[in-house]
Amino acid sequence: MNDALNPSALIYLLTAAAVFGIGLHGLLQSRQILRQLLTINLMGSGIFLLLITLGGGSDGPPDPVPQAMVLTGIVIAVSATGFALALLLRWHELSDSTELDAVADADAVQDAHDE
Amino acid sequence: MNPQEVIASLLLLSGCLFFIAGTIGLLRFPDVFSRLHALTKADNLGLFLICAGPAMRREPLCSAGLLLIVWMLGLLAATVSCHLIARRAVRSGQMEPRASEPPACVPRTCVPRTCASRTCASRT
C-alpha cells in the first residue's frame, strides 16, 4: 500500500491526526459537558477520516468495508450524542450545573434527593 | 471546445464572481441586516449560475431538473433563514425604529444601528 500513497491521502491522513489530537486536547482541558461532547465528536470524526483514508489510500476502487463501518459509526455517534445531551439536561436539573466537578456536584445531587 | 462548453465555463466563472461578491459583502458591510442583504441575494444568483453551467452540457433532462430543484430549494432555504435571522436580530434590539428617520436618506445614515452604537454600549 505504501508505494501507492498519493499526496491527497497524505493530506487527509495528517488532517485526521490533527483533528483527533485537537479533540483530545480539548477534552482534557474543558470542564463543561457540552464542550466535552463537541470534542468527543471531533475525536470521532478524526477516527472516521483515518479509517476512510487508510481504506482508500491506494489506487483502485475504494474499500467498502471501512465505509460501511464509518456509516454505522456516524449514526451511532449522533445517537450517543443525543443520549449524552439528555443526561446533561437531567444532570442540570438535579445539580443546577453544566459541569462535572466531582465533590461539589455530588453534594448538590444529594441535596436534591434529600428535598 | 464547442460553444456549449464555452457558455458553461462562462456561467461557472460568473457564478464564482457572485459568490466572491457575497463574501466581500459579508466581510465589509457594517451590520447584520446589510450583510444578510448582500449574502442571500448574491449567493443565490451565484448558485443559479453554477447550477446552470453543468445543466447546459447535460444530455438527460432529469439531471438538469435535479439541478433546478436544488436551486429552488436553495432559494427557499435562504429566504426563510434570512427572514428568521433578521427577525431574531430585530427582536434582540439590533435595529432602531425608523420612524424618526427622514424617508429619503442616504444609506449611510439610515442603516440600522451598528454594534458601535446601542447594542454594545448597553451591554457594558
Add this chain to the structure above:
Amino acid sequence: MRAPDMRVPDMRVPDMIGLGIDAVLALAIVWLALQTVRSRDLFKAMLMFVVFGLLMSLAWARLHAPDLALAEAAIGAGITGALLLVTWRRLQADGHEPADSEHPPLPLWLRLPTAGGASMLVASIGWVALELPATPGTAGELAWQRIDDIGVSNPVTAVLLGFRAYDTLLEMAVVLAAWLGARAVAIELRPGALPGPAYAEVPLVGALLSLVVPISILVAVYLLQAGGNAPGGAFQGGAVLAAGGVLLCLTGRLEAAAQTSGLERVLLVLGLVVFSLAGLLVMASGGAMLALPGLWAIYLVETALLLSIAITLVLLFAAAPGLRRAS
C-alpha cells in the same frame, strides 16, 4: 461507485488543482476543529462544529465516499446542529447561562504536550498502517469479488446487509438502547413544546414545512430505492426522514408527550424485529444466519431499518418518551 479518474490528456494540471482543493479543505477542517475547542463562547463553538460537519462532508466527497457524504449531510447539517442548539436553549430556559467555567484553563506547559502527544500518536499509527505491506485478500477486496452473490451493486449496502449484517443488526440495537437510556433519564422532563417562540405567527415557516417535509419523505424513499445500485440506503434515508421530523419538532408542530404511543413502539422495534426474523427464518430453512436470500429481503429489511432509525432519532432529539401533534 468505482472511482473513475479523469482520463484526459491534460491530466496533470487538474490533478494539481485537486490537490489544492484537498489542501484548502484540510486546512479549513483543522482550523475549524481548533476553533471549536478554543473559542470561549460556547455558541460559537457549536456553530464551528456545525460548519466542521459541512466541510467533513466535502472531504468525504473528495475521498470518493458519497455514501458517507450523504449521511454526514443529513446528520451533520441537520440533526446534530439542531440537537446542540436546542440543548443550549433548554439550559437557558431553565435560567442557566451555560457560560464557560470560572476554573482557570490548564497551564500551557500541560496543554501543549497533551495536544502534541495526541497528534503524534495518531500520526504514527497512521504511518505504521501505511507502511504495512499490502496483504492480498482484505475484507474489501473479498467484498468486491463476491458482490454478485448479494445482488446489489452498491458495495457499501452489500457490506452492511450482506457481509457484515451482524454489525448492522447490533448497530440498530445500540441506537435503540441510546433512546431507552435517554427516555429513562428524561422521563421527568416537562412534556410539551420546546421552550422558545411560537412559530404560528411567522408566515414563512408554514411554507417551508409544507415543502421540506414532503420532500424529505420523498428523498428518503428515493435514497432507500437508490441504495441498491448507487450511494444511498437505509441509514441515509432514515437520517433524512428524521431531519424532517426534527424540523416539525423545532417549529412546534410536534411536541413531547408523556407516553410512547402504540405506533411509536411498533416503529421503534420494527427494524430489529424484521431483521432478526429474516435472519432466523433463513437459518431455519438451512442457510447461514442473517444471509438474506435476495434483493426483496434486503429491501424489506432496509425499509424496516429506515423507519426505526428515523423514529429513534426524532425521539432522541425530542428527549421524550413520545410525540404528539401540537394542539
Add this chain to the structure above:
Amino acid sequence: MMSLILPTTALLLLLNLAVGLIRVSRGPTPADRMLAALLFGTTTVAVLLLLAEWMALPALRDVALLFVMLAAIISVAFAGMPTTDEEEP
C-alpha cells in the same frame, strides 16, 4: 477545457469559503455568525455540484440536494434561541 474550469471554480469557491470563516470567528453578534454559516451552506452546495461534475460522481448531486433541503433546520433552531446574549429588546 471543462476538466480545468470545474476544479478551478471549486477551488475558488473553497478559498471564498475559507475567507468567510473570518466572519464566523469575528461575530460580533450570534446573528452574524449564523449568517456566515448560511453562506457556507450555499457555497458547499455549489462546490458539491462542481465536484459531482468533475469527479464524475453523480451521487454528489444528491448530497447537494440534502444540503439545500436541510439548510433551513439550523436557522430555525437558531431563531428559537433566546436573545440573552445581546441586549433586552
